[in-house]
Amino acid sequence: MVVSFSAPHLLERTLTALAHQQTPAIELLVVRTGATPLFQPDFPGVRWLQGAPVMTVPQLRSLGIQQAQGEIVALLEDDCLVTGAWCQRIIQAHQAPHAVIGGAVEPSQYQRGRDWAIYFCDYVRFMQPFMGEVRALCGNHVSYKRAILAPLLAKSDGFYEVFVHQELQTQGEILWAEPGLVVHNINSWSLDHVWRVPFHHGRGYAGMRVAGRSLAARLPFLGIALLLPLLQTVRIAQVVLTRRRYRLRFLQALPWVLSFCSSWALGECIGYLKGPGRSLEYWR
Numbered sequence: 001m002v003v004s005f006s007a008p009h010l011l012e013r014t015l016t017a018l019a020h021q022q023t024p025a026i027e028l029l030v031v032r033t034g035a036t037p038l039f040q041p042d043f044p045g046v047r048w049l050q051g052a053p054v055m056t057v058p059q060l061r062s063l064g065i066q067q068a069q070g071e072i073v074a075l076l077e078d079d080c081l082v083t084g085a086w087c088q089r090i091i092q093a094h095q096a097p098h099a100v101i102g103g104a105v106e107p108s109q110y111q112r113g114r115d116w117a118i119y120f121c122d123y124v125r126f127m128q129p130f131m132g133e134v135r136a137l138c139g140n141h142v143s144y145k146r147a148i149l150a151p152l153l154a155k156s157d158g159f160y161e162v163f164v165h166q167e168l169q170t171q172g173e174i175l176w177a178e179p180g181l182v183v184h185n186i187n188s189w190s191l192d193h194v195w196r197v198p199f200h201h202g203r204g205y206a207g208m209r210v211a212g213r214s215l216a217a218r219l220p221f222l223g224i225a226l227l228l229p230l231l232q233t234v235r236i237a238q239v240v241l242t243r244r245r246y247r248l249r250f251l252q253a254l255p256w257v258l259s260f261c262s263s264w265a266l267g268e269c270i271g272y273l274k275g276p277g278r279s280l281e282y283w284r
Helices: 008-019 057-067 086-093 113-126 161-170 196-209 215-225 228-243 247-274
Strands: 002-004 028-032 046-050 072-077 080-082 100-107 132-134 141-145 175-185
Touching: 002 008, 002 057, 008 028, 008 080, 008 086, 028 057, 046 057, 057 072, 072 080, 072 086, 086 175, 100 113, 113 175, 113 228, 113 247, 161 175, 196 215, 196 247, 215 228, 215 247, 228 247
Parallel strands: 002 028, 002 072, 028 046, 100 175
Antiparallel strands: 072 141, 080 175, 100 141, 132 175
């Protein structure tokens, strides 16, 4: 299943890579809010679902999961280009008992520091080498055995992978990163994705995280959020140094990384104090 919310040419590239792997046993489903793209006739095997214009990415994921027909449900986004025999690797991986299986998210051939910054902030944890039992999997490159999803969909107005994965882990499920599963992120981001988008993600995440708690219980989270720009930047740097990849690119992106992390931290602070507000409506 591909959730589409970016430029049409990104979706076309993603579908072209997937269409070569499609078989009668594999359903290729695209869920989007915009008008059906002009290249739809080029992909006759694709099933298209139209969401409401106001739907967020987590809501589109829920819609797609509910409508998907396979025993394995794999989630992608329209800026994720699969590599190799990706579909077959997903099927083979799910012969193991793990119910949640994902893989690495690699960078495209970015040139701008801003694009590298967003890659580092959103995806550096999922950069290769990435394999075995892990603490987190990326929401745009993850798959599930269908049986575990139904009870989770009824609990939230949207499929927020960070909270879904936390709940599954409390139930004893393992998050598994399969070494042969790789996608490349091919997006190019605007200034909004450095300033406005992380603010809303931070506020929405914080508001959901402390929902129903008293102000006194929320204050410790607020204290940590004030340190987030530094903490997040250090964590990103540690991954880059440990995995020995893209060190010069990280230095190029550092000012943008700090901007992104500061925006996210401000959103978290407000979310812990005032709740998510309308920020979940902007979740992309």
